[in-house]
Amino acid sequence: MLPKSSNDVHLKRDREVLEEIPEKKLLSLNGLKVLVVDDNEDCLCVVAFVLEDYQAQIKTAVSADEAIEAIEEWKPDILISDIAMPGKDGYSLIRSVRKKEILEGGFLPAVALTSYAYEDELDHAMDAGFQKLIRKPFEADELITVLIKLTQDT
16 A cells, blocks of 8 residues: 555545535525615625625615615615714614605615614614614624515515
């Protein structure tokens, strides 16, 4: 029998390492149109990166006014919005969306994404018109699961 080369040893070790990595869950957004609103460019990039990894179509906005314009023009399937933004905050944004829906019909599921840690923040978000609140930092699979559930329910 021939001695194993160092290359064989490395390949075996690499294979063992790969086998230890858990399989990625089979979650996909299948082209879902997601509008992400946040005044923080870094947060926008992270959320967009995660959503693109799950096959979503992404549009971003850095203000409530920009988001309203994107909703009218692009017609997203779901909205993810930060709460704390200068000027019009996420609450103002979702209230504007809900008022327009009362007048024109339709429904846009919405998720509040926030770094706030106040206990009553969930109540404030729901009262304003969001369906779900997710705290930053978030787990990608949690966000994706919420988006799938909210868009399947509508």
